[in-house]
Amino acid sequence: MKFRRAVHYSSIFKADLMLGRNSLVLAAFLSCAYSSQDPFGWITPLNSVNGDISQECILASELYRSALESLSSSPDQLWAAQMMDSNGRLPQEGFLSDTVPAPLDICDILTSFWPSCKTSLPVDMRQVILGIPIGYAHSPGSYEGCLGVNSGPVQGKYCTVNLKPPKMISDMYEGGMFEEQNEDLDDEQMPSKWKMITNMKELSKIKEKTNDIRRLREAYPNEKYQDLAKVIEDIYEKYGKADPDFTAPTSAQIAGIVLALYSGLNSQFSQVSIGMCFPAQCNADDVRKNYEVMLAEFNSPNFTNTFTTNDLMCYTDEARNDSGHAMPGINVFILTIFGIIGLLVVLSSLTDIFQTMNRKEIVIHEKPVEDSFMMKLLKSFSLMSNGTSLLSTTSGGSGHLDCLNGMRFISMTWVVVGHVFLLPMFGFSGTRNTMTALNIFSGSMGLSMEALLNALPSVDSFFFMGGTLTAYIMFKELEKAGDNVTRHIVTFVMYYVHRYLRLTVTYALIMGVVIAVLPYIYYGPAWYVISSEAETCKKYWWRHLLYINTLTEDNRKDTCMGVTWYLVCDMIFHWFAPMVFYPMFFLWKKFGHVASLTWWTLVTGAFTAGVCYINWTTKQPPVSIGMMQGLATDYTYYVDLYNAPWARFQPYLVGVLLGYALHHLRKKEVKIDFLLNIILWQAAFLAAFAVVYGTYENRITGEMSLFSATMYNTFQRLAWSFSLAWVVFSCVKGSGGIVNDFLSWSAFAPLSKLTYCCYLIHMNVNLMVGSSTLSSFASDFAIWFIVMFVISILSISLCIAALFTLCFEMPFTKVEKLLVGRLLGTLMGSSKQKTRSTVSEPIQIKEAQNKEDLDKKELVEEKDASNLTTTQDITSTDNQLEENSSEKPPVYIDVTDQK
Numbered sequence: 001m002k003f004r005r006a007v008h009y010s011s012i013f014k015a016d017l018m019l020g021r022n023s024l025v026l027a028a029f030l031s032c033a034y035s036s037q038d039p040f041g042w043i044t045p046l047n048s049v050n051g052d053i054s055q056e057c058i059l060a061s062e063l064y065r066s067a068l069e070s071l072s073s074s075p076d077q078l079w080a081a082q083m084m085d086s087n088g089r090l091p092q093e094g095f096l097s098d099t100v101p102a103p104l105d106i107c108d109i110l111t112s113f114w115p116s117c118k119t120s121l122p123v124d125m126r127q128v129i130l131g132i133p134i135g136y137a138h139s140p141g142s143y144e145g146c147l148g149v150n151s152g153p154v155q156g157k158y159c160t161v162n163l164k165p166p167k168m169i170s171d172m173y174e175g176g177m178f179e180e181q182n183e184d185l186d187d188e189q190m191p192s193k194w195k196m197i198t199n200m201k202e203l204s205k206i207k208e209k210t211n212d213i214r215r216l217r218e219a220y221p222n223e224k225y226q227d228l229a230k231v232i233e234d235i236y237e238k239y240g241k242a243d244p245d246f247t248a249p250t251s252a253q254i255a256g257i258v259l260a261l262y263s264g265l266n267s268q269f270s271q272v273s274i275g276m277c278f279p280a281q282c283n284a285d286d287v288r289k290n291y292e293v294m295l296a297e298f299n300s301p302n303f304t305n306t307f308t309t310n311d312l313m314c315y316t317d318e319a320r321n322d323s324g325h326a327m328p329g330i331n332v333f334i335l336t337i338f339g340i341i342g343l344l345v346v347l348s349s350l351t352d353i354f355q356t357m358n359r360k361e362i363v364i365h366e367k368p369v370e371d372s373f374m375m376k377l378l379k380s381f382s383l384m385s386n387g388t389s390l391l392s393t394t395s396g397g398s399g400h401l402d403c404l405n406g407m408r409f410i411s412m413t414w415v416v417v418g419h420v421f422l423l424p425m426f427g428f429s430g431t432r433n434t435m436t437a438l439n440i441f442s443g444s445m446g447l448s449m450e451a452l453l454n455a456l457p458s459v460d461s462f463f464f465m466g467g468t469l470t471a472y473i474m475f476k477e478l479e480k481a482g483d484n485v486t487r488h489i490v491t492f493v494m495y496y497v498h499r500y501l502r503l504t505v506t507y508a509l510i511m512g513v514v515i516a517v518l519p520y521i522y523y524g525p526a527w528y529v530i531s532s533e534a535e536t537c538k539k540y541w542w543r544h545l546l547y548i549n550t551l552t553e554d555n556r557k558d559t560c561m562g563v564t565w566y567l568v569c570d571m572i573f574h575w576f577a578p579m580v581f582y583p584m585f586f587l588w589k590k591f592g593h594v595a596s597l598t599w600w601t602l603v604t605g606a607f608t609a610g611v612c613y614i615n616w617t618t619k620q621p622p623v624s625i626g627m628m629q630g631l632a633t634d635y636t637y638y639v640d641l642y643n644a645p646w647a648r649f650q651p652y653l654v655g656v657l658l659g660y661a662l663h664h665l666r667k668k669e670v671k672i673d674f675l676l677n678i679i680l681w682q683a684a685f686l687a688a689f690a691v692v693y694g695t696y697e698n699r700i701t702g703e704m705s706l707f708s709a710t711m712y713n714t715f716q717r718l719a720w721s722f723s724l725a726w727v728v729f730s731c732v733k734g735s736g737g738i739v740n741d742f743l744s745w746s747a748f749a750p751l752s753k754l755t756y757c758c759y760l761i762h763m764n765v766n767l768m769v770g771s772s773t774l775s776s777f778a779s780d781f782a783i784w785f786i787v788m789f790v791i792s793i794l795s796i797s798l799c800i801a802a803l804f805t806l807c808f809e810m811p812f813t814k815v816e817k818l819l820v821g822r823l824l825g826t827l828m829g830s831s832k833q834k835t836r837s838t839v840s841e842p843i844q845i846k847e848a849q850n851k852e853d854l855d856k857k858e859l860v861e862e863k864d865a866s867n868l869t870t871t872q873d874i875t876s877t878d879n880q881l882e883e884n885s886s887e888k889p890p891v892y893i894d895v896t897d898q899k
Contacts, residue, residue: 040065043087045282045290057286060154060279067154079152086146086156088139088274092778098435099131101220102265106231109257112301114246120239130261131225135434136778137266141275143315143525143776150317155280159287159314160525163272164306169264229254249300256298259305269434275525284311312528320523322531330538334516337509341381345807348381356384373822380814386806390753393746401472401662403731404465405752406743407724411461412755416762416797418455419563420790423766424781429774437781443699445783450693456623457691457720459566460651464721466570467655468662468728471581475663478585490824492578497820499574503567503756504545505812510760510804511537511544514561518764524772533767536560547571550643563763565643572645573652579603580656596660604653604718611647612714622695622704622712654721662732670733677735680726688723691716751798757809758801765797 041047044061067080106128107117114120140160149156232254240246249257263272278287291307299305318324371379379385424431431437440449474495481487515538519531537560543549549558550565580603588596614620620641641647672680695712698704731740769789779785 041290041294043084043276044278045286047290047293049289049293052289053286054281054283057279057282060281064154064279079149079154082145083149083154083156083277086142086149086158086275086277088141088276090137090139090272090274091133092136092139092432094432095133095136098135098433099133100265100435101216101225102130102132102261103216103220104128104130104261106235109228109303110232110235110249112303113249114240114243116243116245120243121235125235128226128228128231129220129224130228132262132265134266134269135436136432137262137270137272137434138430138432138778139274140430140525140776140778141277143275146275146277147315147317147320149277155316156277157280157282157314157316158525159276159278159284159309160528161274161276161287161291161307161309163259163263163274164308165264165267166260166302166304166306169260169303228258250297252297253300253303256295256300256305257303259298260303263305266434269438270431278314280316284309284314310528312531315523315525315527321521321527322519322534328538331516334512337512338516341509341807341811344378344381345383345811348378348811349383351375352379352382352384373818376818377815380818381807381811383806386810389810390802390805391750393749401469401728401732402749403728403736403740403743404469405748406745407461407728408465408752408755409748411458412758413794414451414455414458415759416794417790418452418458419763419766420793421452421455421786423770423774423789424779424786429770430776430778431774431781432778433780441699442702443696447693447696450696450699453699454692454695457688457716460648460717460720461724462566463570463573463648463651464655464658464724466573467577467652468659468725469655470574470577471656471659472662473659474581475585475660476666478582479663494820494824495578496575498816499571501816501820502813503571505816506757506804506809507564507567507760508541508545509808509812510757511541511561513761513804514764515541518768522768522772524775526771526775529767529771530764533560533764551639553638555638561760561763563759566759569643569645569648573649577652577656580653581660584656584660593664597657600653600657600660604650604657607646607649607653608714608718611650612710614641614647615710615713616706619706620709620713622698622709623716648717650717651721654718654725658725658728661729665733670735672730672733672735677730681730684723684726687719691720691723754798754801754805756801757804758797761800761804762793762797765793765800769793 038046040061044064045053045057046061046065047053048058064080064083067074067077068084071077071081105126107114107121107126109128110117118126141158143158146156146158229251232249236246236248240248266272276287287309288307295305295307315321316324370376423429424437439445441453443449474491477491478488481491515534519527519534536558537544540549540558540560543552543558544560544564547568549555549560550568552558580600583599584596587599618641623642637644695704698708727736727739727743730736731743734740736743769792
């Protein structure tokens with residue numbers, strides 16, 4: 001009987017779980033128990049069809065095998081043993097410790113062998129319950145061990161080989177979470193780079209599958225698991241012998257079916273992969289063709305397993321990263337720009353140091369003469385002056401919203417923690433105990449974990465702060481402009497120009513780092529993730545600089561700096577915000593506050609109604625939980641709802657309202673009754689608490705009505721934003737108490753200036769750790785494991801952000817200020833520049849003031865250089881500038897230190 005062999009192997013490996021018995025089929029399969037091909041072909045390419053494996057690869061593989069066979073008599077062949085030992089192993093230890101039940105219709109499996117199965121087999125015999133191991137599907141082997149074989153007759157080449165399940169199995173499981181990012185390229189053209197969890201659709205799949213697995217485990221305990229080989233044998237004995245249409249599957253084909261089920265289930269969360277050490281003479285095409293032959297007898301029409309790899313996923317000691325390839329011209333161009341910036345930083349810093357050490361001031365009639373325009377441009381890159389500004393903890397005075405310093409940095413930290421928490425969910429990270437990690441999404445670790453699982457309000461905090469600061473400054477600018485049409489036009493134009501330049505220059509330069517620096521600075525088994533992102537950035541860079549990268553129909557192919565979906569929303573809010581605050585301003589001037597607030601209410605109400613309509617009609621589950629039973633979303637639009645600007649405008653609008661209030665109460669004392677203050681603080685706390693922790697019970701039960709989910713999704717951002725609005729208002733107006741003392745703590749001032757660059761780079765740091773360190777070994781998920789990486793990744797990100805802030809953000813902010821100011825001065829006329837250009841008074845030279853006074857003067861100049869608009873340089877006298885300087889927002893205000 002042709003099934004006996006499979007049943008025999010299942011009896012050899014007696015285990016508590018029935019797929020444990022069938023997992024021996026996988027073990028036997030991987031250990032060549034069934035193969036009629038050269039068994040060493042599982043280790044290195046030796047089998048081909050029509051000689052389509054390169055001769056160099058065949059010769060190297062034969063030499064590899066011969067060295068292993070003669071190892072006992074030839075100790076100098078240890079290199080072969082090292083290559084062999086560097087291979088990963090599946091199944092690995094703990095393979096059966098994390099299993100899930102898989103209730104399947106046996107006819108879905110037997111259709112290709114028995115076409116009439118669904119009509120011939122009784123319904124009560126069709127369901128089979130298999131216990132399928134999950135996790136423990138990534139065995140990276142030894143990357144360093146393989147590449148350490150670099151001096152013998154055969155050099156090692158490390159490749160990550162992925163097991164791709166058949167389409168039928170993928171369809172059965174409704175597709176995996178980590179899909180190929182480039183749908184227009186097949187596996188042979190692109191590496192299997194898993195999608196990053198950058199939007200709620202991917203994250204929802206995790207939660208949905210986790211809830212499904214939890215319910216399956218409750219319904220089907222271990223003792224109900226069945227042996228697939230035995231089930232098929234029984235069906236054949238009772239029904240198949242009498243039906244000539246039943247073509248019995250071979251033992252090898254049953255093994256292939258089990259392998260397909262195993263890889264199909266695991267593809268929902270990661271991808272079955274193994275690190276292999278091949279001879280360097282073999283390329284990825286040789287590996288694929290060899291495994292195609294090796295798998296042939298295990299495959300059947302609907303169950304075609306595929307081992308796939310790519311040359312980008314293979315490394316030799318000489319080419320551990322992109323440095324082993326010719327550098328593209330675009331990379332050379334980017335590095336040249338960085339070289340010029342570095343030269344400017346060095347020259348500027350040396351100039352600044354020299355002037356400080358030999359400080360003399362040129363004075364005309366007791367008034368110091370400033371540096372020339374070109375000298376100011378050069379000194380914009382000075383590490384000395386920029387570092388002084390960055391590290392300054394001086395409060396800006398009553399006009400500054402100092403409490404936003406702490407709010408911004410804490411929110412940024414919350415974002416980093418949330419993203420590091422997702423690191424083990426990346427397929428290449430090698431987390432073995434997948435279900436232990438995923439069970440957290442079902443609320444198994446208690447209420448406290450909601451702060452991580454529902455870290456999403458941290459994003460809305462930045463939208464809120466952006467709206468607050470924009471409105472706070474713009475209402476002041478509009479009021480200053482008064483009836484001066486020219487100044488209104490300049491303010492309006494600069495509102496857009498300044499914002500775009502301020503964000504985009506730094507954004508583009510950091511994208512240049514992603515393209516031309518990161519692929520070369522380190523290495524690891526999954527470093528192709530970093531290289532692939534660089535290639536994606538080269539292809540889609542223009543979308544990012546136009547801030548439309550999440551709005552295009554094929555946006556899912558673009559994984560370049562995935563976190564920049566936030567910048568798209570923020571820039572669009574900035575583009576359309578004048579449609580809110582301009583009417584508010586002119587309505588206030590003509591009709592008063594009631595008319596102005598009525599307009600704000602109408603706009604906010606319209607967007608809130610839109611959010612409600614979308615969530616109700618598409619049956620959206622709570623954004624903090626994802627997919628839930630009975631709430632299978634009908635949302636099919638290509639712009640993910642989580643990223644859609646029209647669904648996220650509410651926090652920004654609340655910020656505009658707060659900015660409006662703070663502007664009109666500027667320099668005015670607001671007395672709040674003690675009891676009312678306590679009540680409002682409690683209301684703010686409870687509202688924020690409800691947003692973050694309010695869906696915990698629903699996470700546990702996995703159930704929520706459509707009405708409740710819609711109300712949560714509609715109002716949770718408003719509740720969170722109004723809570724923050726009260727915190728900011730109370731702190732600014734003196735009712736914040738210890739909360740204000742903490743949020744306005746001077747230590748947060750320099751840290752808050754790093755948040756924009758930290759946001760742009762922290763996910764790349766996250767991926768670099770995952771694709772190098774974590775992918776090098778199979779690790780187990782644990783909370784302390786996450787804590788360790790949170791501390792390290794946050795610290796590294798802040799250090800890199802400090803470098804980018806000093807070399808990119810602050811210098812180009814000053815350059816933009818100077819250039820735009822000079823341009824507007826030329827166009828409109830600047831009395832200050834005319835006076836300077838016509839000076840003919842005698843020149844005196846005197847020793848400069850002490851260094852403390854000079855540093856203070858430079859700090860004031862740098863703060864002034866970072867103001868939101870440049871119109872004050874043209875339309876204000878020196879006295880007005882001095883008078884207004886105490887009210888100007890600090891340097892970080894317009895950076896929008898994105899989450």
